[in-house]
Amino acid sequence: MSTDIPSMLSPRPSVQWFTPGRIGIYVFLISAALFFLLPLYVMGVTSIKPMVEIREGNIFQFPLAMTFEPWAQAWSSACTGLQCNGISVGFINSVQILLPSLVLSIFLGSINGYALAFWKVRWGHWAFSVLMLGAFIPYQVMMYPLVRMFAWADIFQSITNIVLVHTIFGMPIMTLLFKNYYGGLPPELFKAARIDGGGFWRIYFQLMVPMSLPIFVVATIMQTTGIWNDFILGLIFAGREHYPMTVQLNNIINSTQGEKIYNVNMAATLLTSLVPLAVYFVSGRWFVRGIAAGAVKG
Numbered sequence: 533m534s535t536d537i538p539s540m541l542s543p544r545p546s547v548q549w550f551t552p553g554r555i556g557i558y559v560f561l562i563s564a565a566l567f568f569l570l571p572l573y574v575m576g577v578t579s580i581k582p583m584v585e586i587r588e589g590n591i592f593q594f595p596l597a598m599t600f601e602p603w604a605q606a607w608s609s610a611c612t613g614l615q616c617n618g619i620s621v622g623f624i625n626s627v628q629i630l631l632p633s634l635v636l637s638i639f640l641g642s643i644n645g646y647a648l649a650f651w652k653v654r655w656g657h658w659a660f661s662v663l664m665l666g667a668f669i670p671y672q673v674m675m676y677p678l679v680r681m682f683a684w685a686d687i688f689q690s691i692t693n694i695v696l697v698h699t700i701f702g703m704p705i706m707t708l709l710f711k712n713y714y715g716g717l718p719p720e721l722f723k724a725a726r727i728d729g730g731g732f733w734r735i736y737f738q739l740m741v742p743m744s745l746p747i748f749v750v751a752t753i754m755q756t757t758g759i760w761n762d763f764i765l766g767l768i769f770a771g772r773e774h775y776p777m778t779v780q781l782n783n784i785i786n787s788t789q790g791e792k793i794y795n796v797n798m799a800a801t802l803l804t805s806l807v808p809l810a811v812y813f814v815s816g817r818w819f820v821r822g823i824a825a826g827a828v829k830g
Contacts, residue, residue, distance in 0.1 A: 579603065579798040586794050602795035606803060610796055612775075612783040619800050622780035626807075628691055629766070629776055630759050633698035638751045640699065641706020646740055648707070649714035650722045651732065660707070667704030675768060682769070689771030697769050698759050706751055713747040714740065749815045757808045777804045 574591050579602055581595040608618040615621075644663070648656050678697065682688040687696075725735045766776040781804045785797045 575798045575802055579795055579802055581795055583791075583793065583795060602793070602799040603803070605793075606784070606796045606800035610784050610793075610800060612780040619777060619780050619784065619803055622775060622777035623803070625770070625774050626760060626776040626778075629694050629698070629770065629774070630756065630807075632695045633702070633759050634752065634755050636695070636699040637702035637706050637755055638748065641703055641751065642710045642740075642744065642748070643736070644703070644707040645710025645712075645714055646736055647732075648711050649717075650719075650735075660711070663704045663707055667708070671701070671764065679768065689769060689774075691770070691774055694766060694770040694774065694776075697765050698762070701765070702755055702758070705754070709747060709751055709754075710744070713744065717743065753808075753812055753815060756811045760808050761805075 577594055578586060578591065580598050580600060582597055582599055585593075585595055585597070606618060607620050609616055610618045612619070612622070647653050648660055653659070679688065682693050682696075687693045721739065722735065725739050730739070760776075761778060762776065763778045763782065767779050770776060770779070781800055784800050
């Protein structure tokens with residue numbers, strides 16, 4: 533005991549903050565942050581500049597006469613082809629597409645992952661292999677068969693159509709996430725619930741769901757980002773009356789009527805990206821926790 537006291541009272545070695553390794557890490561992190569933040573800064577300052585200042589060519593200069601008129605124009609009066617209703621119509625369409633697609637894909641993926649992780653599903657291994665195979669097949673391979681199938685079902689180019697497409701394409705990765713997460717939980721919890729008389733749905737809703745908040749947040753961020761930023765699926769399956777925000781953004785930026793209004797284009801681009809950014813910043817802490825809890829282990 534006496535031999536341990538001097539070692540406990542000895543001063544701790546000082547931490548060297550400016551070692552070559554630390555300097556290299558800081559240089560890399562700062563460079564990476566600038567790489568991603570610089571385009572965002574240019575878009576932000578361009579969106580609040582009048583066109584007179586933009587024509588001067590200094591894209592990094594902060595605006596001398598700040599204006600939010602480009603944001604108002606992008607939202608309510610920018611032309612998306614022949615219609616000049618702004619990007620607000622696309623925002624409403626994107627919300628109508630996102631919410632049911634998000635709920636259905638996460639719910640079905642969590643059920644699949646829960647069943648494959650704990651229940652002895654007949655042919656479950658083969659079903660999971662086929663499901664994973666679908667996750668690695670490019671969308672373009674399935675486009676024509678899906679178009680013919682949904683046209684035959686008389687739901688082609690509708691909200692129902694695009695919701696089903698996002699749910700189908702989101703199910704493989706959602707199943708993988710939840711299967712890996714539930715596979716990392718102690719199996720004794722499931723066995724105890726079975727001994728207490730719990731059935732499939734009771735164990736899922738009363739035991740698994742309360743323990744799955746981190747992975748639900750991870751799934752929500754991933755699906756929100758993927759569905760909201762989707763372009764090709766919305767262009768093909770949503771229909772002209774239900775185009776999402778990304779398709780209307782493309783129509784605004786590629787419009788050839790008159791001059792290029794760069795401040796309006798940048799404002800419309802930032803408006804399109806606000807929802808996934810807000811979801812990530814609000815739930816980023818849970819996202820990191822879900823990843824650390826086993827979201828990407830396999």
